[in-house]
Amino acid sequence: MTGGAVTAAKAGVVGGGVIGGGWAARFLLHGWNVTVFDPDPDVQQQLQAVLDHARLALPALADTPMPAEGTLRFAKSLGEAVDGASWVQESVPEDLSLKHRVLAGIDSQATASAIIGSSTSGFRPGELQHITEGPVRILVAHPFNPVYILPLVEVVGGDALYRETLERACTVLTSIGMKPVVVRNEIDAHIADRLLESVWREALWLINDDIATTEEIDDVIRYGFGLRWAQMGLFDTYRLAGGEAGMAHFIQQFGPALQWPWSKLTDVPALTEALVQKIAAQSDAQSGHLSVRELERIRDRNLVGMLRSLKERNWGAGALLNEHDRRLAARLTGPAALDADSNGALRLLDICVLPGWIDYNGHMTEYRYTQVFSDASDRLLQMLGMDAEYVASGRSYYTAETHVMHLGEAAVDQALYASSQVLLADTKRLHVFYRLCTAEDDRLLATGESMYLHVDRASGRVCAASDKIVANAGALAAAHANLPRPATAGRRVGERKTE
Amino acid sequence: MTGGAVTAAKAGVVGGGVIGGGWAARFLLHGWNVTVFDPDPDVQQQLQAVLDHARLALPALADTPMPAEGTLRFAKSLGEAVDGASWVQESVPEDLSLKHRVLAGIDSQATASAIIGSSTSGFRPGELQHITEGPVRILVAHPFNPVYILPLVEVVGGDALYRETLERACTVLTSIGMKPVVVRNEIDAHIADRLLESVWREALWLINDDIATTEEIDDVIRYGFGLRWAQMGLFDTYRLAGGEAGMAHFIQQFGPALQWPWSKLTDVPALTEALVQKIAAQSDAQSGHLSVRELERIRDRNLVGMLRSLKERNWGAGALLNEHDRRLAARLTGPAALDADSNGALRLLDICVLPGWIDYNGHMTEYRYTQVFSDASDRLLQMLGMDAEYVASGRSYYTAETHVMHLGEAAVDQALYASSQVLLADTKRLHVFYRLCTAEDDRLLATGESMYLHVDRASGRVCAASDKIVANAGALAAAHANLPRPATAGRRVGERKTE
Numbered sequence: 001m002t003g004g005a006v007t008a009a010k011a012g013v014v015g016g017g018v019i020g021g022g023w024a025a026r027f028l029l030h031g032w033n034v035t036v037f038d039p040d041p042d043v044q045q046q047l048q049a050v051l052d053h054a055r056l057a058l059p060a061l062a063d064t065p066m067p068a069e070g071t072l073r074f075a076k077s078l079g080e081a082v083d084g085a086s087w088v089q090e091s092v093p094e095d096l097s098l099k100h101r102v103l104a105g106i107d108s109q110a111t112a113s114a115i116i117g118s119s120t121s122g123f124r125p126g127e128l129q130h131i132t133e134g135p136v137r138i139l140v141a142h143p144f145n146p147v148y149i150l151p152l153v154e155v156v157g158g159d160a161l162y163r164e165t166l167e168r169a170c171t172v173l174t175s176i177g178m179k180p181v182v183v184r185n186e187i188d189a190h191i192a193d194r195l196l197e198s199v200w201r202e203a204l205w206l207i208n209d210d211i212a213t214t215e216e217i218d219d220v221i222r223y224g225f226g227l228r229w230a231q232m233g234l235f236d237t238y239r240l241a242g243g244e245a246g247m248a249h250f251i252q253q254f255g256p257a258l259q260w261p262w263s264k265l266t267d268v269p270a271l272t273e274a275l276v277q278k279i280a281a282q283s284d285a286q287s288g289h290l291s292v293r294e295l296e297r298i299r300d301r302n303l304v305g306m307l308r309s310l311k312e313r314n315w316g317a318g319a320l321l322n323e324h325d326r327r328l329a330a331r332l333t334g335p336a337a338l339d340a341d342s343n344g345a346l347r348l349l350d351i352c353v354l355p356g357w358i359d360y361n362g363h364m365t366e367y368r369y370t371q372v373f374s375d376a377s378d379r380l381l382q383m384l385g386m387d388a389e390y391v392a393s394g395r396s397y398y399t400a401e402t403h404v405m406h407l408g409e410a411a412v413d414q415a416l417y418a419s420s421q422v423l424l425a426d427t428k429r430l431h432v433f434y435r436l437c438t439a440e441d442d443r444l445l446a447t448g449e450s451m452y453l454h455v456d457r458a459s460g461r462v463c464a465a466s467d468k469i470v471a472n473a474g475a476l477a478a479a480h481a482n483l484p485r486p487a488t489a490g491r492r493v494g495e496r497k498t499e
Numbered sequence: 500m501t502g503g504a505v506t507a508a509k510a511g512v513v514g515g516g517v518i519g520g521g522w523a524a525r526f527l528l529h530g531w532n533v534t535v536f537d538p539d540p541d542v543q544q545q546l547q548a549v550l551d552h553a554r555l556a557l558p559a560l561a562d563t564p565m566p567a568e569g570t571l572r573f574a575k576s577l578g579e580a581v582d583g584a585s586w587v588q589e590s591v592p593e594d595l596s597l598k599h600r601v602l603a604g605i606d607s608q609a610t611a612s613a614i615i616g617s618s619t620s621g622f623r624p625g626e627l628q629h630i631t632e633g634p635v636r637i638l639v640a641h642p643f644n645p646v647y648i649l650p651l652v653e654v655v656g657g658d659a660l661y662r663e664t665l666e667r668a669c670t671v672l673t674s675i676g677m678k679p680v681v682v683r684n685e686i687d688a689h690i691a692d693r694l695l696e697s698v699w700r701e702a703l704w705l706i707n708d709d710i711a712t713t714e715e716i717d718d719v720i721r722y723g724f725g726l727r728w729a730q731m732g733l734f735d736t737y738r739l740a741g742g743e744a745g746m747a748h749f750i751q752q753f754g755p756a757l758q759w760p761w762s763k764l765t766d767v768p769a770l771t772e773a774l775v776q777k778i779a780a781q782s783d784a785q786s787g788h789l790s791v792r793e794l795e796r797i798r799d800r801n802l803v804g805m806l807r808s809l810k811e812r813n814w815g816a817g818a819l820l821n822e823h824d825r826r827l828a829a830r831l832t833g834p835a836a837l838d839a840d841s842n843g844a845l846r847l848l849d850i851c852v853l854p855g856w857i858d859y860n861g862h863m864t865e866y867r868y869t870q871v872f873s874d875a876s877d878r879l880l881q882m883l884g885m886d887a888e889y890v891a892s893g894r895s896y897y898t899a900e901t902h903v904m905h906l907g908e909a910a911v912d913q914a915l916y917a918s919s920q921v922l923l924a925d926t927k928r929l930h931v932f933y934r935l936c937t938a939e940d941d942r943l944l945a946t947g948e949s950m951y952l953h954v955d956r957a958s959g960r961v962c963a964a965s966d967k968i969v970a971n972a973g974a975l976a977a978a979h980a981n982l983p984r985p986a987t988a989g990r991r992v993g994e995r996k997t998e
Contacts, residue, residue: 056799057799059851060803061820062824062827062853064824064827065827065849065851067827145727145739145740146795146802149806150723150802151819152723177820177823179816181715181718181722183715184710185708185710187708191711191716192720195698195701195702195724196724198700199697199733200733201697202693202694202696207777208777209686210684211682211690212682212683212690213781213784213785214785215784215785217690217694217732218732218785219651219678219732220651220653220680221694222729222730222731223650223651223678224643224650224691225649225691225695226728226732227649229728229729230726230728230805232721233720233725234717234720235702235713235714235716240644278706279703282712282714283713286713293548297552298814300552300645302809302812302814303649304559304648305808305809305812306729306808306809308559308560309805309807310730310805311560312804316729316730317649317650320678321560321561321650321676324561325562327673328561328563350558350559351559352555354811360890361895361897365873367869368866369869370866370901370903374866388859396859398860398905400904401904401905401990402869402901404869404900404902406898409959415555424993431992449992450992489992490991490992492902492989492990492991493900493930493950493988494900494989
């Protein structure tokens with residue numbers, strides 16, 4: 001399938017609830033034209049709400065232009081929805097006879113080459129495919145809410161489906177940003193919902209027996225193992241628990257717990273040597289190319305990144321970290337400790353170069369330097385008194401211009417710090433010089449020079465900052481006036497170094 | 500307990516493996532002095548490895564200075580480790596008679612006011628407390644690996660522990676950044692490990708029965724529900740599945756699945772009306788203050804943030820998004836056509852401002868301007884003949900310096916384009932001026948000026964580019980020599996506009 005054909009394609013979406021609406025949004029935002037059929041009179045309004053959410057979320061995940069959004073239409077009949085569609089997705093309620101009726105209708109009216117996906121979370125393809133004649137083209141494509149964000153889709157073809165159809169389905173799903181996991185042996189509820197159902201049953205027992213509330217159960221997940229699972233899942237996480245001794249060791253060590261009457265759900269497979277070795281071999285194939293130390297570093301880096309993003313959103317474990325910051329800050333006597341770096345300037349930010357920051361030259365890419373200096377400026381402004389409340393009051397500093405000089409290269413995982421020297425501060429302007437250095441040996445990698453203007457956000461006009469900020473900035477500028485003026489401050493692009 | 504007392508306190512850590520080491524790191528990085536006792540001859544080396552990880556991770560979560568790190572000592576005896584400690588944490592292997600022996604030793608030698616926490620994942624406090632005489636001060640404080648990052652700690656006091664001791668324990672745990680979840684009714688394995696164990700058993704069945712591999716199971720978690728759980732857990736996630744109809748509706752709708760023979764673990768509580776109402780009431784108490792729409796927006800924002808952080812780390816669902824970006828970019832038609840913009844310069848890049856590019860001022864954030872100019876430079880260099888093969892041959896252009904001027908603001912979804920004007924090109928240097936304009940009305944939002952140097956990548960030395968590139972760049976510079984020189988080219992930061 002060519003790129004052109006994908007973007008010009010039409011998807012028929014049958015059932016326009018939360019799941020069907022999510023499918024519609026994902027197709028639309030990838031340039032497909034979508035026609036939805038759902039007899040519910042509220043379908044347009046519901047789908048609009050899903051689409052509003054999706055437009056804010058899916059493009060925010062891309063760093064490259066998305067295709068132009070496709071056209072959304074609502075059909076008056078099933079036939080109209082599937083007419084000319086190269087993909088038809090069924091998302092009607094989980095009722096087998098209803099699914100049979102709808103899928104038979106789709107199959108009889110869809111174009112010969114169309115693929116028909118069912119969003120069923122529980123039924124096997126074998127339970128759905130027998131209703132059609134001719135070559136089988138119905139498969140399970142089970143997505144996860146919110147469909148427009150979560151990439152997972154379980155694809156179950158069953159024995160009756162041609163491999164070529166399965167591959168074509170995966171190509172289409174990949175083209176709209178999904179991660180097809182092909183379930184090789186069809187079972188009730190596929191894979192994910194088996195796991196979800198087991199937790200759900202145990203959770204119901206915990207509530208039934210008054211051990212925990214819904215909130216306590218959510219807390220143990222979102223402050224604990226949920227964070228691990230979001231980036232490594234179950235087995236890679238336990239691989240780390242096994243340590244250098246490896247996966248077989250871990251299973252043998254923790255295996256006896258299977259025999260303990262912990263759970264109300266105690267039917268367990270016999271932990272034979274063969275099963276232990278099978279799991280260990282699969283785990284080695286999955287992650288044996290990484291040492292436990294490397295995997296631990298990756299896990300920690302992922303956790304820090306996710307926690308920091310939750311912190312920015314002040315939610316869950318991130319909200320807890322914000323509270324903890326306030327506790328730590330309350331402990332400090334007076335304003336934030338003004339650490340001096342080797343130049344006597346203000347050390348603002350300690351970072352580690354992330355893998356996603358590396359460009360094709362193998363070094364930290366250009367714009368990440370500006371990002372680091374910009375993050376440092378946020379710290380500086382905070383320190384001077386520009387907090388969220390101040391910004392909400394309609395005032396802020398805007399960056400007028402920035403000059404960055406690259407003097408060295410930063411490699412992945414390298415520890416760096418940014419420091420600042422205030423060159424000038426008056427009521428409206430703040431002129432700051434930054435240095436980015438290696439933490440290990442204070443080697444200077446880059447300098448930044450920025451001019452910030454204090455503005456009234458509503459009018460966009462430059463205006464005076466609050467007395468408190470002006471006083472703080474002035475004090476800092478006065479202290480920094482004793483430092484030598486940086487050699488490259490005031491430099492023009494292309495100026496010779498000897499000038 | 501005052502802040503001062505906390506920072507001066509001593510923790511005794513008994514058992515220095517992954518869990519004990521994690522406790523030691525968390526206490527140390529919060530300013531506690533820590534003494535570790537573990538007869539394992541490798542304990543110092545193992546603990547150093549955990550501490551190395553922790554030093555990179557825990558401070559990276561704080562936006563306020565951490566306390567000065569405490570002192571780490573290794574004790575030769577249990578008595579030396581617990582002497583003077585206000586908190587003693589036991590993390591020896593999960594063997595009841597061993598735990599009894601160690602806890603009795605700790606209890607007999609620790610100061611009267613000390614609290615003794617056990618990291619046990621399976622035993623109830625009632626199974627541990629009876630070994631001591633006098634007032635009970637042993638409790639379960641069950642943490643999650645990596646202990647220095649994940650905030651969750653399950654605190655189980657049992658009936659014998661004074662409420663005051665429990666509260667004092669929670670205060671200490673909170674002061675080192677943890678989230679104590681108090682388990683009110685003691686059961687084997689507390690709460691989290693009950694849930695983990697249920698998933699573990701189901702996962703073992705899936706592997707045993709050849710339904711899925713370890714990697715497929717990890718994939719369905721980390722590309723799917725793991726991301727939901729990291730920020731909302733189980734019940735808030737299902738609250739959204741119930742939609743506006745609420746939690747009772749969701750449970751009644753999905754309840755019948757409990758009776759289906761999906762799982763090998765099918766002992767389930769009777770889903771009585773009383774249990775349904777209990778869950779619904781608890782869920783309302785937990786999240787009823789937020790509408791479903793609000794909760795959906797929060798969930799989406801969290802997911803986008805976590806996925807973007809995984810994208811920067813090129814891991815899991817984030818790595819998938821990077822692949823998807825490359826697919827989307829490949830779809831763009833060939834090398835940019837040589838469109839001339841209104842200044843006669845070279846139109847290189849058309850973009851749309853993404854939601855994730857917006858800062859707290861509500862505009863496209865500073866470093867994204869550098870990113871757009873950098874992306875434009877990649878197109879320009881490609882056009883001049885610097886392709887992947889050329890870079891692989893060991894030569895490339897590096898950015899020496901960049902000056903960006905901000906003249907207007909860009910809003911989310913706004914269509915912009917970047918154009919370039921080559922100011923100078925010789926065998927080694929390329930001096931380029933960029934403009935970023937609105938697509939709708941050619942309004943100039945920012946200018947960029949960059950100097951690129953052609954380097955030999957192995958030595959990092961400046962050298963001549965290939966004849967082809969030099970010829971192409973020269974031709975472009977000659978054509979652009981006829982264009983007026985940009986007013987802000989050669990500008991220094993802070994130069995007055997009238998200069």
